Amino acid sequence: MKMRAVRKLLAVTILSAMLTFLYACSTQDILSDKPQKDLPQTTLDFWHHYSAQSPENEILTNVLIPKFEEENKGYKINAVSHEWADLHDKFIISTSSGILPDVARMDIAWLPEFHKMDILVPLDKEFSEFESVSGELLENALNTAKIGDHYYALPLNTNTKILFINKQVFADKGKKAPSTMQEMMETAKELSGKTPDGKQIWGLCEPALSGWNVLPYIWSFGGDITDETYTKASGYVNSPETAEAINMLKELYKANALTGFNSGDIPMTDGFGTGRYMMLLDGPWKIAELKGSYPDFQYETANVPGGKGGSVSVLGGEDIAMLKGGNKEGAWAFMKFMTASFAQEEMSKAGQIPVNKAALESATVKNASFSPFLNAITTAKIRPPIATWSEIDNELSIAVTKILTEDADTQKTLDELAIKLDALLSGR
Amino acid sequence: MDLKTTRNRIQVFLLLLPGILMFSIFTVYPIIKLFVMSFYRWELGSFHKQEFIWFQNYSAVLSDEVFRISFINTLLYTIITVPGQMILGLLAAVLINSLPRFQIPFRVIYYLPVITPWVIASLVFKYIFNTEGMLNYILYEVLHLTNRNIAWLDSRWSGMFVTEILGIWKGVGWNMVVFLAALKSVPMELYEVADLDGCGSIKKFLYVTLPCIKNTILFAMVMLTIGGFNVFTSIKLITDGKPLHRTETVLTWMYYKAFRSGKFGYAAALSFIVVVTLILLAALQFRIMKNRNEEGFI
Numbered sequence: 001m002k003m004r005a006v007r008k009l010l011a012v013t014i015l016s017a018m019l020t021f022l023y024a025c026s027t028q029d030i031l032s033d034k035p036q037k038d039l040p041q042t043t044l045d046f047w048h049h050y051s052a053q054s055p056e057n058e059i060l061t062n063v064l065i066p067k068f069e070e071e072n073k074g075y076k077i078n079a080v081s082h083e084w085a086d087l088h089d090k091f092i093i094s095t096s097s098g099i100l101p102d103v104a105r106m107d108i109a110w111l112p113e114f115h116k117m118d119i120l121v122p123l124d125k126e127f128s129e130f131e132s133v134s135g136e137l138l139e140n141a142l143n144t145a146k147i148g149d150h151y152y153a154l155p156l157n158t159n160t161k162i163l164f165i166n167k168q169v170f171a172d173k174g175k176k177a178p179s180t181m182q183e184m185m186e187t188a189k190e191l192s193g194k195t196p197d198g199k200q201i202w203g204l205c206e207p208a209l210s211g212w213n214v215l216p217y218i219w220s221f222g223g224d225i226t227d228e229t230y231t232k233a234s235g236y237v238n239s240p241e242t243a244e245a246i247n248m249l250k251e252l253y254k255a256n257a258l259t260g261f262n263s264g265d266i267p268m269t270d271g272f273g274t275g276r277y278m279m280l281l282d283g284p285w286k287i288a289e290l291k292g293s294y295p296d297f298q299y300e301t302a303n304v305p306g307g308k309g310g311s312v313s314v315l316g317g318e319d320i321a322m323l324k325g326g327n328k329e330g331a332w333a334f335m336k337f338m339t340a341s342f343a344q345e346e347m348s349k350a351g352q353i354p355v356n357k358a359a360l361e362s363a364t365v366k367n368a369s370f371s372p373f374l375n376a377i378t379t380a381k382i383r384p385p386i387a388t389w390s391e392i393d394n395e396l397s398i399a400v401t402k403i404l405t406e407d408a409d410t411q412k413t414l415d416e417l418a419i420k421l422d423a424l425l426s427g428r
Numbered sequence: 429m430d431l432k433t434t435r436n437r438i439q440v441f442l443l444l445l446p447g448i449l450m451f452s453i454f455t456v457y458p459i460i461k462l463f464v465m466s467f468y469r470w471e472l473g474s475f476h477k478q479e480f481i482w483f484q485n486y487s488a489v490l491s492d493e494v495f496r497i498s499f500i501n502t503l504l505y506t507i508i509t510v511p512g513q514m515i516l517g518l519l520a521a522v523l524i525n526s527l528p529r530f531q532i533p534f535r536v537i538y539y540l541p542v543i544t545p546w547v548i549a550s551l552v553f554k555y556i557f558n559t560e561g562m563l564n565y566i567l568y569e570v571l572h573l574t575n576r577n578i579a580w581l582d583s584r585w586s587g588m589f590v591t592e593i594l595g596i597w598k599g600v601g602w603n604m605v606v607f608l609a610a611l612k613s614v615p616m617e618l619y620e621v622a623d624l625d626g627c628g629s630i631k632k633f634l635y636v637t638l639p640c641i642k643n644t645i646l647f648a649m650v651m652l653t654i655g656g657f658n659v660f661t662s663i664k665l666i667t668d669g670k671p672l673h674r675t676e677t678v679l680t681w682m683y684y685k686a687f688r689s690g691k692f693g694y695a696a697a698l699s700f701i702v703v704v705t706l707i708l709l710a711a712l713q714f715r716i717m718k719n720r721n722e723e724g725f726i
Contacts, residue, residue: 089687092472096692113690116472198569200577263670264559264581276560387472391689401672405582 041074044330045101047091049084049318055350057081063346068337075330095119102326103334105156105318108144109383109390114321115147116387121322122150123332133336141355144382145319153319154339155355157347160313160373160380161216161281163305167298169278177302181220184279184305185248191278192257204252205260205277207268209400211383211393213261214249215314216281219381221245222308225396226425230384233421237396238414241308246403246410253404261401273297283316284370288351301372315380317355353377388424395420465696472690485697495698498676501588505677506656509595514648516596517603522633524604525611535605542601549598550665557581557590557666584674587667591675594662599655603648610644611637646717650710657706678702 050056065077080101082090088110094100095117106114114120123145124130134142134154141155163184165177169191178184188203195201206213211225218224223242226233236242252258259265260277269286271277273294280286281304290297304313320338322331337343344352344359353370354360360374383389399417402408431437466485468478489495524534541549556562557580564577580586614637622632638645660679667675669684676684678698686695 092687092690113472117690262559262579262582263587263667264557264561264579266558266560394688398672405671 042327042330043076043078044103044327044334046077046079046103046105046334047082047087047101048079048105049082049087049107050105051083052081056347056352059346059350064338064343067342068334071337072330072333075333077334091119092117098325100323100325103320103322103331105320106153108155108315108317108319108385111145111153111319111321112147112385112387112389115152119324120152121324121328121331122152123154123322123335124151126322126328127332133339136341136356136358137339138355138357138360138377140315140378140380140382141317144315144317144385145321147385153321154335156318156320156338157344157352158315158317158355158377159283159285159353159370160315160376161283161304162313162373162376163302164272164280164282164286165300165302166272166275166278167300169275170300177300178279178305179302181217181245181248181305181307185252188252188257188279189255192255195275199276200256201276201278202259202271203257203278205268205271205280206249206258207260207265208397209249209261209404210397211389212314212316213281214245214396214400215381215383216304216312217245217249218242219312219314220304220307220309221248225392225421226384230386231425233392233425234418236418237421238411238418243410243414245307246400246414249400250404250407250410254407258404262405269293272299281313284351284353284373287369303376311376311379313376313380315377315382317353386425388427391424392421395424462696462699465693466700468693470691470693470696478693481693485693486701488694489698489701494673494676494681495678497584497674498678498681501584501675502657502659502677502679505588505592505595505659506653508592509599509656510649510652512592512596513599513603513652514645516600517648518607520600520604521607521611522637525608535608538604539601541598544598546598546661547665549594550662553590553594553662554581554666581667582671584671587670587675591659591662591666594666595656595659599652603652606644606648607641610641614640642717646713649713649717653709653713654706657702 048060050060060079065079069076084107087104087106091100091104091106091110091114100119111120124134127133130151134151137155138158141158142151144155145151145153163177170176173191175187175191178187184204190203191201192203193201215225218241221241221244223236223239223245225237225242227236249258260268260271260280265271266274266276268277268280268282269289270293272280273290290299303311305311320335322328322335339356341354341356341358341362344354344356345362345364348354348359348362348365348368348370351368351370353373354365359365365371365374384392386392395417399413403410403413431440467480467482469481469484470478520534520538524531524538527534554561558564559577559579559582561580563580564574567574568577578586580590618636618640619632622636627635658679659677660683663669663675663677663680664683669676669680673681673684679702682695682698682702685691685698
């Protein structure tokens, strides 16, 4: 008797669940504003690392995506925001599980790594109109998407680093922004010392000692870390010019005129905004950061101080790439849209430096807060676009840290580094 | 339920099936997959076609200087934080247990660090121990005990020390709760007999309390040792392995190799070396406790 009651109860429960499920499915159409036939046919997954709360993301979601969907009926963009570092890891994990988006915005430094993972579509091979589309974009930015003989992405936005100086202190001391590396070293030493209440002041801040940080010094001194074909480090990373650049940083660190890369140091923006760091090299985002955190702080910008190699900064930025296994036609349409002048000009309103030549000529861009960076971009160089870059970068960072913080012999350490980098470059 | 009949056995099996399936898919399969990966060159560019390389990943891990540093760091972290948490947790439990009133407020206070997320606690500790942080402000500018700011996070030992203090601070509450439950289960008669024999508080603690809660001690020790080897968030957020990878632990190094360098085969081999180490340590702990049991706790 009891068993029969339980069975009845079970049957009623299952029936109710089925009815609820059927009703839930049917309400999709009832509740929808539009009839089924007007709904987008294909959803394109777009992964990016515009911060979720950023103006860039607002423009993307409120202006660009609606416009794209209006112009390209049948496509719906599912934009997913990730943290910058998380997105890199997400690609690696998702590749092993085979779940990738159709299209993605990615740091230019990741491209060689993802190319090696064989997840990117060679655009020039796949699309006949690649040449005309890419012809609209800056050449040095486009080079960030070239690996071997093919192009695996389109540049989306670019950036570089320039010199930021504390305007008030420089004026008080009667100084100008240094134009040479020698001047920079002398100025950094002169401006270092103590505040009236005994707190340390550093002339120069570098938040890390990786390639992104030390390459502007190395290149401007006339040095390099590899040859032009990225196959050999010996003779480049241990050249006298590279050693001279590292020795300048070492001398500044020893003189207590350089810091920022140790775990316990004051974060870069805070140190600069509170007058503890006098100079730093950074990208266009620093303008927004300072405006947000230290709106009254007075600063000036200048080009990276020059040396034997000229004034050479490091090129950063993002590319937009198509992932294998996705909807190629839809992804290509979205990539063309995002690199065309309308989207590029819109994004420039949020501080993104365009790569589209027509957008760069617009009044919006010329009057933008990032205009001081436009000149530096033309001479900036890219980090080696090779798959082993993250390992090379790690070795470079370790070597420079040892030279600066442990007083290791510069030439000997760079010679040892050259051997390691040669092995990495040759794939050993 | 009588399991002698086939019908009952099928019924039990069906009831267990969802759990077995979940466990197999989300625990057993990944472990087997990881074990297989550890014998392949599984890295960037070889996701679709891997080469079987026997024990090369294991030998690469064992000959890696950073792995040696990270293993020693992890071992020291465990050696320092496990007894630290247990002794302070037991002390707190004994003190709270002896309180006639206000046991619940004290339990809550001690347990608060446990429910504080690791990320928040780590960032607060980083703020305290930064070179320009709160501790240096007090030592240098308020108390004038030092003649400059100390770079706590910029060297291997002091950086690890900060994470160890955090580990102990966060773990005391959990130990307190576990030991408090064990203390409540010690029969009062044993204390009364000890009283009649003229034992003082220390003797009662050594000869009555400790032997009665030895299983809890073993449980806590094994769990905390596993937890010690799993230290990750605090290191990642406080030192991030700096300087020169000298404050890496096995998990942060595994994460770095897998997700920064893309060397999944290496990371899989490393994880299995950690598993073997943990099994050996747990076996050792069981053996020591068993011997203590046979010889008497003290």
